[in-house]
Every structure is written in C-alpha cells, then in structure tokens.
Amino acid sequence: MPASKKVHVTTTINGEDTDFLCEPRHSLLEVLRDNLGLTGSKEGCNNGNCGACTVMLNGRPVDSCLVLGAEVEGAEIETVEGIACSSNLHPVQECFLEGAALQCGICTPGFLVASKALLDKDPHASEETIRFDLSGNLCRCTGYDKIVRAVQAAGQKMATKV
Amino acid sequence: MTTTQYRVIGSRPVRHDGADKVTGKAIYTADTKLPGMLAGFVLRSPHAHAKIISIDTSEAEATPGVHAILTNADFPNVENKIADLGEGSVNLSYLSANCMAQQKVLYRGHAVAAVAATDVHIAEEAARKIKVEYEVLDSVTWVLDAMEENAPLLHEDIVTDSMGEKADKPSNIPVHLHFEKGDAAAAFEEADGIVEREFKTATVHQGYIEPHAVVADYNEDGRLRIWTATQGSFTCRQQTAEILQIPLGNVLVTPCEIGGGFGGKITVYLEPTAALLSKKAGRPVRIAMTRADVFEASGPTPGSFMRVKIGAKNDGTLIAGEAWLAYDAGAYPGGMIGPGCMCVFSCYDIDHAIVDGYDVLLNKPKTSAYRAPGATQVAFATEQLVDEIAEKLGMCALEIREKNAVKEGSRRVDGPVYPPIGLVECLDALKQSEHWNTPLDGPHQGRGIAAGFWFGCGLKSSAACTVNSDGTINLMEGSTDIGGSRTSIAMQLAEVLGLEAEDINPQVGDTDTAGYTDVTGGSRVTFATGMAAYEAGRDLQQQMRTLAADLWDCSADDITIGEDGVFSGNGKAVGFKALAVELFAAGEHLVGRATVAPECPTNGFGAQIADVEVDPETGKVTVLRYTTIQDAGKAIHPSYVEGQLQGGTVQGIGWALNEEYFYRDDNTMANASFLDYRMPTMLDVPMIDTIIVETGNPEHPYGVRGVGETPIVPPPAALANAIYNATDTRMTELPMSPPKLWKAMQSEQASE
Numbered sequence: 001m002p003a004s005k006k007v008h009v010t011t012t013i014n015g016e017d018t019d020f021l022c023e024p025r026h027s028l029l030e031v032l033r034d035n036l037g038l039t040g041s042k043e044g045c046n047n048g049n050c051g052a053c054t055v056m057l058n059g060r061p062v063d064s065c066l067v068l069g070a071e072v073e074g075a076e077i078e079t080v081e082g083i084a085c086s087s088n089l090h091p092v093q094e095c096f097l098e099g100a101a102l103q104c105g106i107c108t109p110g111f112l113v114a115s116k117a118l119l120d121k122d123p124h125a126s127e128e129t130i131r132f133d134l135s136g137n138l139c140r141c142t143g144y145d146k147i148v149r150a151v152q153a154a155g156q157k158m159a160t161k162v
Numbered sequence: 163m164t165t166t167q168y169r170v171i172g173s174r175p176v177r178h179d180g181a182d183k184v185t186g187k188a189i190y191t192a193d194t195k196l197p198g199m200l201a202g203f204v205l206r207s208p209h210a211h212a213k214i215i216s217i218d219t220s221e222a223e224a225t226p227g228v229h230a231i232l233t234n235a236d237f238p239n240v241e242n243k244i245a246d247l248g249e250g251s252v253n254l255s256y257l258s259a260n261c262m263a264q265q266k267v268l269y270r271g272h273a274v275a276a277v278a279a280t281d282v283h284i285a286e287e288a289a290r291k292i293k294v295e296y297e298v299l300d301s302v303t304w305v306l307d308a309m310e311e312n313a314p315l316l317h318e319d320i321v322t323d324s325m326g327e328k329a330d331k332p333s334n335i336p337v338h339l340h341f342e343k344g345d346a347a348a349a350f351e352e353a354d355g356i357v358e359r360e361f362k363t364a365t366v367h368q369g370y371i372e373p374h375a376v377v378a379d380y381n382e383d384g385r386l387r388i389w390t391a392t393q394g395s396f397t398c399r400q401q402t403a404e405i406l407q408i409p410l411g412n413v414l415v416t417p418c419e420i421g422g423g424f425g426g427k428i429t430v431y432l433e434p435t436a437a438l439l440s441k442k443a444g445r446p447v448r449i450a451m452t453r454a455d456v457f458e459a460s461g462p463t464p465g466s467f468m469r470v471k472i473g474a475k476n477d478g479t480l481i482a483g484e485a486w487l488a489y490d491a492g493a494y495p496g497g498m499i500g501p502g503c504m505c506v507f508s509c510y511d512i513d514h515a516i517v518d519g520y521d522v523l524l525n526k527p528k529t530s531a532y533r534a535p536g537a538t539q540v541a542f543a544t545e546q547l548v549d550e551i552a553e554k555l556g557m558c559a560l561e562i563r564e565k566n567a568v569k570e571g572s573r574r575v576d577g578p579v580y581p582p583i584g585l586v587e588c589l590d591a592l593k594q595s596e597h598w599n600t601p602l603d604g605p606h607q608g609r610g611i612a613a614g615f616w617f618g619c620g621l622k623s624s625a626a627c628t629v630n631s632d633g634t635i636n637l638m639e640g641s642t643d644i645g646g647s648r649t650s651i652a653m654q655l656a657e658v659l660g661l662e663a664e665d666i667n668p669q670v671g672d673t674d675t676a677g678y679t680d681v682t683g684g685s686r687v688t689f690a691t692g693m694a695a696y697e698a699g700r701d702l703q704q705q706m707r708t709l710a711a712d713l714w715d716c717s718a719d720d721i722t723i724g725e726d727g728v729f730s731g732n733g734k735a736v737g738f739k740a741l742a743v744e745l746f747a748a749g750e751h752l753v754g755r756a757t758v759a760p761e762c763p764t765n766g767f768g769a770q771i772a773d774v775e776v777d778p779e780t781g782k783v784t785v786l787r788y789t790t791i792q793d794a795g796k797a798i799h800p801s802y803v804e805g806q807l808q809g810g811t812v813q814g815i816g817w818a819l820n821e822e823y824f825y826r827d828d829n830t831m832a833n834a835s836f837l838d839y840r841m842p843t844m845l846d847v848p849m850i851d852t853i854i855v856e857t858g859n860p861e862h863p864y865g866v867r868g869v870g871e872t873p874i875v876p877p878p879a880a881l882a883n884a885i886y887n888a889t890d891t892r893m894t895e896l897p898m899s900p901p902k903l904w905k906a907m908q909s910e911q912a913s914e
Contacts, residue, residue, distance in 0.1 A: 027281060039193035040186015042421070044371040045453040049836035052371055061233065080186035093184040097176045100801035103645035105183035106372040106421025114186060127849075135845040138836065140369045140422050142805055143646060143812030144844045 007070045013038070014082030029053045030080060031069035038111045040080035044138070049148035050148045051137030054110035055079045061117040063136075080109035083116060091157035092116050092150075101150035103141035111137050123155040167727070170656045171864055174801045175663040177649040179419075191391045191418040192377035192450045199377065200229055200278040202439050202449035203285035204432070205292055206459060207267035207274055210525040210829035211301035211314060217275060218293040225288040230278040230442035232435060234262050235336060238407040242765040245404055252429070256494040258405045260528050261434050263517060267296070268316055268493035269527050271458025273431075278439040278447045296411020301829040305467050305488045308334045308524040314522040316493060337521040339503050343575045344514030349482035353473030356482075357550045361543040363878075365465040365490060367457055368532045369813070369841050372421020375450035378436035382444075386437050387414045392430075393423040393642055394681030399673045401430040404852045406437060416672040417642040424813070425531025426461055428681050444737055457834035461530020462823065464490040464497050469781035470506065470543040478557045482548030483507045483515035483575070485543075487537065491521045492528035498536030501617070503873075504576045506540035507765070508615040510548070510566045515575040525829050531683065533810060534616040534871035538817060538878060542896060544705060545612040545879030549886070556577040559611055560598075560885065563769075564589050567613070578763075584793030584857035584867075585613060585767035591853050592769045597789040606776050607786065610883025611914040613769045614875030616912050618868030619684035620760030624677025625694035627655060627666075629752040633739030635661065637668040637698075637872040640679030641691040645809075645870075646802040647682070654692040654864060658699040659738045677757055685868025687765060689859075694758045697861050702754030703727075706741055709750050764859055764867040768792035772810065772880040776888045781904030783819055783885060789851040795859035795867030796802055807873045815875025817840045822897050 005109070006021040013036070022031050029046075032038040033054070041064055044050035048063040055064045056078035083090045092115050095101070102108045111134065118125055118133045130151050131144075139147060182188040214502055219231045240258045244251050255661060263272045279285035300314040313334055322336040341654040350356060377389040386408065386548045392398040395415040403410040420427065433450045440447040451460070457598050466489045473482035485506045491497030503519040554563040567585045574580070592598055592611065602609055628636045637652055652666035670676070679691065703723050711718040714732045721731035727738045736744070745752065773787040790807040797803040824832040833839045858865035882893045885903065891910040 023283075024406050033193070037195075038186070039189070042190070042372070043192065043450075044373070044421075045836045047835060047837070050371055050453075079704075080184075084185055089181070089184065092429045097180040100174070100177070100646070100799075100805055102180075102183055102806055103802075104370070104372070104420060104422045105179075105188055106190060106370075106419075108183055109186050116167070120635065131844045135843040136372060138841060140371055140424070140813065140841065141809045142807035143810075143850050144847060145850045146801070146805060148844065148849070 009073050011069060011072050011074065012076045014078055024068065024070050027065050028067040028069050028070045030074055032064060038079050038081055042106050042109060044106065046056040051114060052107050052110040054113045054137065056113060056117060061114045080112055083112055090116065091161065092119060095150040095154040095157065099146050099150035099153060100151060101142065107139045108136060111139065113124040115154065119151065119155045119158055123159040125155060125157040170653050170663055171796065171798050172800060174799060175193065175649060177646045178652065178668055179643065179648055190372060190417045190421055191377060191389055193461065194377045194389045194418060194448065196377060196379060196446040199446040199448055200280060200443055201282035201285050201773050202276055202278045202436055202447045203282060204273045204435060205275040205289040206455065207263065207270055207272040209267060209296055209297040209298050210270050212267050212296035213299060214263060214274065215295040215297055216269065219275065219314040219603040221291040221567065222277060222288040225284065225291065226282040227280040228277055228288045229445065229807045230439045232438050232442065234264050234348045235908055236438050237262050240405060240407065245400060252575025254404050260494055261405060261431060263691060267761050271455065271527050272461065273435065276435050276439055278443045289603055291565060303524050303526055303825045303829045305465060305490055305522045305524060308522050309488060309520065311625060316830065320495065320523065334523040335520050336491065336523065337499065339499060339519040341503055341517040341530060343573065346482050346484050346514045346516040349514035350473045353482055354476040354558050354592040355551050355554045356471065356473045357547045357554065358471035359547060359894055361468045361470065361894045363542060364464045365462050365526060366817050366821045367462040367839065368424035368426035369423060370426060373451040374431055376432045376436045377448045378433065378440045379446040380437055380441035384412055385414065386412055388419050388433055388437065389416045390433060391420045391427055393427045393683055395547055395640065395642060395673050396678055396680055397428060398430055398433060402433045402437060405434040414672060414674050415911050417670060419621060420642050420644055423644050423682065424533045425535055427684055428683060429461055429530055431460060431805045452732055453836060454834040457839060458831055459527055461528055462527045463532035463535060463647045464539065466490065466539045468540065468543045470547055472547050472551060474551050474555060476555060478555055478562045479552040480512045481514060483512045485517045487518065487540065488520040488522050490526055490529055492524050492526045493523065494528045495521060495523065497521045497529045498531065502536035502540050502572060505537040505615060506544055507575050509568060509613040511568050511572045528598040533813060536877045537614065537616055538814060541612060541614055541875045542878040542882065544635060545876065546882050546892065549883045551579055560593060561588065565615055580765060581762065582857065582860060583765045583767055584855055587855045587857050588769040588791045588793055590766055591791050591855050592771060595789055595853060597771050597787060597851060604775065606778055606888055608774055608884040608886065608888025610770060610772050610880045610887060612873050612876035612879035612883060613767065616685060616766050616875060618689065618764030618766045620690050620762065621680035621684065621686055622759045623679045623689065623691040623694040623756045625698040626677060626753060626755045627698045629702065629742050633742035634665045635667050636677055637695060638671045639668065639691050639695065640671050640676030641687045642682045643670055644682055645805065646799065647687045650688040650693045650798040650802060651692045655695040655699045658696050659728065661738060671870060684869040685764065688870050689862055689866045690758060692798065692866060693760060693862055694756050697756030698754040701756055702752060705752055705754065706745065709745050710741060713744065713748060760861060762861045764795065766793065766867050766869055768876065768881045770876040772884045774881060774884040776885060776886055777904065778907065781900040781907060783881065783898065783903065785815060785848055787848055789853065790873055791853040792869060792872055793855040793857050793867060794869045795862065796856050796865035797854050798864065800854060803854055803869050804852045806869045807852045810870065810873025811850050811877055812842050812847050813873040815847055815881065818878035818881045818896060818898055820897050820899055857908055874892045
C-alpha cells in the first residue's frame with residue numbers, strides 16, 4: 001500500500017507561526033514530537049486515557065493523541081514548552097517544584113498544561129474542582145496529594161499577581 | 163529517635179532536575195532521536211499458549227521502507243546460565259526467550275518477530291504481513307489450576323525444586339519453599355483462639371505512565387550503544403550482553419530520564435531486539451511499547467492464592483502461624499514467592515510458624531517486581547486475620563498489634579534476627595495521631611488499620627565527586643533517578659562537606675562513566691548511593707586535610723574537620739569552599755571517590771489508617787481519610803519521603819479497590835488499556851496524610867532507612883479491615899471492586 005499523500009498544515013504553536021507536512025493518519029502528538037521536536041508532550045497510552053499529552057487547542061485542553069495533525073489547520077496550540085515566559089517559570093511550574101509535586105516527571109507536562117488551563121479560568125478552584133477537572137490526567141508516582149496542593153498554591157500566586 | 167541537628171538534611175530544596183521536568187526539556191527515551199534512526203515494531207502472539215510452526219517474513223520484507231526483520235532465528239543460543247541482577251537472579255535462556263519466543267509462545271503478547279522501518283506505521287504494517295503459523299495449545303491462568311497434575315505444561319524441562327530436592331517429572335511448579343520456626347502444630351494445640359481463611363489476589367501492573375522504550379545503535383566496530391528507560395543501567399548492560407553473547411565491555415547503556423518503574427523496569431524486554439535490528443539495518447533503531455504491550459508483555463506482579471492461619475492465647479499473644487502460598491510466576495520461573503514467604507509473618511513475634519510457598523508457571527507474562535514484591539499479597543491475608551483474632555479475643559486491633567509487634571531481637575520465620583527497628587514506634591505514632599483519635603461520624607463508615615514491612619537492601623553503589631575551581635562539586639553517580647534521588651544523594655554530600663544542596667551538581671552517569679551501581683530498587687538508592695556520596699565526601703576531606711597540612715605548615719593529624727565541614731588547624735579555620743579554591747589556585751585538582759556495598763537490610767516498617775464509606779446499594783468504597791505512617795530512619799528530603807508514602811499508598815489503594823487483569827475464556831487479557839485497567843485518578847482518592855517516624859538506622863551515617871516500598875504493603879489489608887468494620891463483611895479477594903463487595907455483602911446478609 002503506498003503511503004498516503006502528506007497534508008500541508010499552517011498553525012500557531014506557542015505563539016509562533018508554524019507549518020508542517022504530515023500524513024493524514026498522524027496524530028497531533030506525533031506531529032509535535034516527531035516532526036517539530038516538541039517532545040515535552042508525552043505519550044503514555046495513545047488513546048486518551050492518561051493525559052500525558054495534554055495541550056491547549058484554541059484555548060481548550062485536549063489529549064493531543066486524539067487529535068489528527070491534519071485537523072489543526074489555522075488553530076492556536078500551546079504546549080508545555082510555551083508555559084514559561086522567557087526564562088521565568090510560570091507560577092504553576094514554580095509551585096510544582098516548591099511543592100515536590102512530581103517524582104518521575106513523565107505526567108508533569110500534561111498536568112501543568114491542564115492545571116494552568118483550570119487556573120486561568122478559576123484561580124480559586126476548590127480541591128473538589130481541581131480533582132474533578134484534572135481527573136483525566138494520571139499520575140502513578142505521587143498519589144496526587146502534592147499535585148492538588150501545588151495547583152492550589154499556584155492559584156493563590158496567580159490571583160495575587162493579577 | 164535521632165536528635166542530631168543538620169543543616170541540609172531534613173530541608174526541602176528544589177530538586178536539581180526540577181526545571182527540566184516542568185518545562186518539557188527533560189529527555190526520556192522516547193524523546194531521543196539519532197541521525198538516520200529507524201522505528202521498530204514488535205509482532206506479538208495473539209494466543210495464550212501455542213507452538214510456533216513456521217514464520218514467513220517474505221511479504222513483510224518486500225514492503226517499501228522496511229530495513230530489517232528479526233525472528234527467533236536471529237537470537238543466539240543462550241545456555242541455562244544464572245545471571246545475578248543485583249536484586250534477584252535470572253536464568254538467561256528464559257530471559258532471552260521472554261524477549262523473543264523460541265519454539266512456543268507462552269502468553270498473549272509474547273514477542274515473535276520485529277521489524278525496523280523508516281516510520282513506525284510502516285514497521286507495523288509490515289509486521290502485520292508476517293505470517294506466523296501456530297498450533298494453539300491448552301492454556302491456564304489460575305494458579306491453583308496450573309498446579310494440577312494434568313494442567314497444560316508450560317516447560318517440558320522444569321521439575322519442582324523443593325528445598326534442594328528435585329522431583330522426578332516435569333510440572334508447572336519450579337520452586338517449593340519451606341520455612342519453619344519452633345513447632346507450629348503443637349502451638350496450635352495450645353492456642354485459645356485460631357482463625358484461618360483462604361485469600362485470592364488478582365494480577366496487577368505497576369502502571370508506570372511511560373511505556374518501555376529503547377534506542378539502540380549497533381556500531382560497525384562492534385560497539386553497542388543503548389539509551390533506555392531502565393531502573394539499572396548496569397544490569398541492563400549485563401542482561402543485553404549475555405543475551406546477545408557479546409563482551410560486556412562492548413555495551414554502553416545510557417539511562418535516560420525514566421517515567422516510573424516501581425520494579426517493572428529492571429528486566430530487559432526490548433533492548434536485545436532493538437540491538438539486533440540495528441545490527442541488521444546498520445542504523446539506529448528506536449522501539450517503544452504501546453500501552454497494550456506494556457500490560458500484556460512486560461512484567462506485572464503475581465496474582466496469588468493463600469491459606470493462612472494464626473493462633474493466639476487468651477491474653478492476645480500470637481503463638482502460632484501457618485501459611486500455604488501459591489504465587490503466579492508467569493511464563494518463566496522466578497516469581498515473588500520468596501519474599502512472600504518471608505513477609506507473611508514479618509511484623510509479628512510469633513514463636514511457632516510454618517510457611518510453604520510455591521512459584522507457579524502459567525500463561526501470563528513473566529511476573530516482575532512491583533514495590534515490595536510479594537509482600538502486599540500476604541499482608542492482605544495476615545493483617546485481616548490479626549484483626550479477626552483480636553475481635554474473637556475481645557481486643558482492639560491496635561492493642562493486639564502493639565502486644566505482638568516485632569522489635570530488636572525478634573526472629574523472622576526465615577531466620578534473620580532483627581536489629582533495632584521501628585514498628586513499635588510507628589504503632590505508637592498511630593495511637594497518638596489526630597486521625598486515630600477522631601471518631602467516624604456517619605453510617606456505612608468503617609476504619610481499618612494494618613502494618614507493613616519491607617526489607618530494604620544495600621547492594622553496590624559508587625560515587626565520585628570532582629571539585630570545581632570555585633569550590634562547587636560535580637557529583638557522578640549511577641542510580642537512575644525515578645523520584646528525586648539525585649537531590650537526596652547530593653544533600654548527603656552537601657551535609658558532610660558543609661555545602662548547600664545547590665553547590666552540588668549531581669549527574670546520573672552512563673555505564674562508561676559512573677562506577678558500578680546496582681538497580682534503583684529495593685528502597686536502596688537514598689540509603690546506599692547516599693552512603694557512597696557521603697563516603698566520597700569523606701575521601702575528599704582526607705585528601706584536602708593532607709594538602710592543607712602542606713599549605714598550613716603543620717601535620718595532617720593537627721587538622722580537624724568539624725561537623726560543619728570546617729577545617730581547623732595551626733590557628734586557621736577554613737570552610738570547604740574557601741579551602742577548595744585555595745587548593746585549586748595552588749595547583750591541586752581533586753576527585754573524591756567511594757564504593758560501598760552495605761549488607762544489612764534497612765528494615766522499613768510502617769502502619770496505616772484507612773477510613774471508608776461503603777455504598778450499600780452498589781458496593782462502591784469511598785476512601786474518606788487516610789494516614790500513612792512510616793519509619794524512615796532519617797528523612798533526608800522530607801517532601802520526597804512523604805511523596806513515596808503517598809504514592810505507594812495510592813498504588814495500594816488501586817490494588818485494593820479496582821485494579822486487576824481480566825482474562826477471557828481463551829486466557830487472553832481483556833482489559834489492556836488505561837480505560838479498562840482502572841488505576842486511581844485524582845478524583846478517586848483523598849489527601850494522604852503522612853507521619854514520618856525517625857528511629858535512625860545505625861548502619862547509615864545519617865540513619866537512613868529505605869522508604870519506597872513499604873507504603874504499598876498495608877493498603878489492601880487496611881481497607882479490607884475498614885470495609886469489614888463498615889459492613890460486617892470480610893473480603894478475602896482482591897480487588898474489592900463494587901461487584902465483588904456487593905455480592906459479598908448480599909451473601910453476608912443472606913447468611914444472617
């Protein structure tokens with residue numbers, strides 16, 4: 001079977017105009033990691049059950065393994081690589097570090113993207129809201145306790161900064 | 163309890179690899195890309211048990227983009243040689259056959275061929291064109307069935323080794339272990355109360371979020387370079403070299419950042435395959451498992467059947483214990499039955515005990531270590547019986563544990579006598595805790611407690627520290643860092659030298675660079691590699707003392723080194739950094755080094771409290787509150803110790819309430835995805851409170867005990883006890899999922 005014809009896609013990734021060629025079967029996660037070298041987004045399951053590949057697509061967190069590269073024409077995408085501003089960490093990154101909210105770190109990029117998305121809407125999110133909103137992100141190391149606390153701390157930091 | 167005041171130890175610095183891991187810069191194996199790299203795909207068996215009649219790769223070979231195809235014919239013949247992997251040993255022929263099936267496939271997911279191509283999709287398409295002809299055989303996945311005389315036989319050449327005596331015909335039981343202490347039969351005669359039950363636990367998986375992955379580059383000069391997700395780069399090097407039958411020195415293993423392991427990333431699965439594909443293709447090859455591959459073809463931890471009995475006197479003294487344990491080994495021998503036998507009564511001072519354990523082959527993937535391997539299953543049994551006999555004798559669950567807890571001088575059923583340990587202190591902390599002293603306040607609620615133990619091993623570690631011209635240190639060590647160990651090791655070096663954690667640049671070296679270091683496992687890294695870093699610091703100080711004596715015109719014996727790392731002598735008092743700068747300026751460049759191999763286990767004990775609410779309509783268990791208490795000896799970085807306690811506990815909660823391999827009628831796994839193999843999400847658990855007890859380990863300069871594994875041991879038992887207290891229903895089968903608990907509650911009600 002001959003390989004399918006590649007598709008040309010124009011998009012914005014972390015604020016930069018980006019275009020790429022991909023096969024129709026390539027997921028956005030594959031495009032980010034293999035075509036564009038943005039390996040911060042991780043593959044844990046490749047079927048939308050672990051959240052390690054979470055990115056922002058037009059302002060909403062999505063599992064990039066469930067989006068096709070060819071679908072993102074004209075879209076705005078933000079990945080974990082775009083969270084820090086120049087060399088300044090975002091409060092959610094700072095709080096994950098200060099609160100020891102990561103161990104192996106493989107789920108961390110997905111958690112950071114999803115947490116920032118939640119806190120941008122609701123910096124005062126309750127523990128219940130955080131647990132509900134981030135339940136699509138699996139972590140096997142931490143037992144979640146320190147992640148929840150880090151997200152709460154980051155929310156406070158973000159609310160004070162505004 | 164330790165009372166020494168430290169400057170760095172006990173503080174909570176940001177980990178050295180932290181910024182890399184919150185910005186997406188940290189490089190894991192699947193992120194590694196080499197020029198010309200191909201993608202590999204492994205074709206796996208759809209059957210639980212089958213003979214391989216033939217493999218035809220011709221159509222796959224003709225696929226454009228395919229560069230190499232591999233079958234069992236490409237693997238060298240490996241003898242029945244036993245290789246020591248540090249934490250356990252393995253027969254190399256089985257290890258090799260587990261990487262690529264030989265005459266038979268022994269479980270669904272068993273590798274039968276592999277393809278390297280320009281793209282993983284092409285590799286997969288080509289692999290699907292490989293025609294494997296199978297003769298399907300009868301299979302077995304339940305441990306008691308596999309022990310039957312007429313059970314489908316996995317290996318024709320395996321006979322039972324019963325404490326050194328070999329049986330005369332083959333069976334699925336490679337090993338029978340037997341331990342005895344005192345006279346259990348006589349003691350049961352004298353017991354005032356006896357409880358006995360049978361327990362079952364399901365196969366569960368470590369569930370690390372990063373699937374196994376490897377990049378191999380077989381160079382034209384015979385040098386094999388491997389980048390991989392491993393818990394032990396040196397054991398990976400050894401296994402790979404032995405399977406490929408190439409000199410160990412030809413292999414370089416670079417451990418990438420690793421996305422979780424929990425014991426499941428010690429055995430090699432992909433490395434030899436990637437290496438041979440690379441050799442055939444003349445290009446580097448990367449292979450990553452899919453999530454389904456991880457479930458079906460890596461190493462889950464044993465399902466089990468256990469019959470356990472304990473006897474006590476009226477005053478609550480436990481006097482007799484008996485255990486009959488059968489654990490899944492999986493498709494090849496070498497399961498977790500040994501530690502299961504040793505742990506079944508490890509928390510209690512029982513004078514008379516008898517333990518029989520069976521390692522059982524069946525058509526599941528070869529089991530692997532999972533955090534305190536073998537201990538969680540037996541704790542599920544024993545810790546429930548301890549509660550049950552307490553109730554029978556009118557005692558409280560805590561009181562009976564306090565009365566019988568092991569302490570210094572207690573002898574375990576397998577022989578060892580405990581040095582100073584901290585179970586009594588953990589139970590005391592439990593008794594004093596706010597949680598224990600706060601009553602429950604609702605219907606269908608219950609509280610349970612349980613104790614747990616894991617050995618914690620020493621093994622071999624190395625460390626080298628190079629002094630920079632500004633007095634900072636580059637620390638080279640060989641323990642792959644799964645949960646912040648770079649920092650806990652660097653903190654011990656900083657403490658001894660009088661530096662800050664940030665003055666140390668710790669680096670996990672590859673097998674060409676770091677000194678020999680055993681696996682990241684056995685709760686050993688902060689203990690043993692930390693000890694190596696401490697000793698390397700001491701080595702550096704001795705060198706500096708000699709050099710300072712020349713500089714200061716006195717004898718080395720006149721120079722003392724304070725607890726704060728300050729060198730004093732001949733009227734001078736200079737800190738480490740200032741002296742290092744002075745020595746460098748004087749032309750001295752320094753490297754401190756150490757190798758250690760502590761032999762004594764670190765003996766990690768813990769205790770936990772679980773509060774649950776059970777929905778009587780559905781059998782769903784909600785964990786309301788949870789406290790994990792553990793003797794850490796001395797917590798180097800308390801946040802990461804808490805993290806180990808919390809993470810292990812939540813894995814244990816998953817094991818207790820949800821996780822299991824479901825098997826179809828044809829003995830293939832039905833739920834090989836994160837959707838259907840249900841690990842706890844954030845919404846399924848509460849905050850996990852922790853209490854760190856510090857009894858100080860006399861075998862370590864700062865008193866460290868291993869902490870990583872013990873926290874997973876008590877949860878299923880603590881939750882089962884809590885469920886009993888909420889519902890009057892004893893759960894003897896894991897997981898205690900809603901359908902099982904609902905059914906058990908129904909039959910409990912029917913029998914009332």
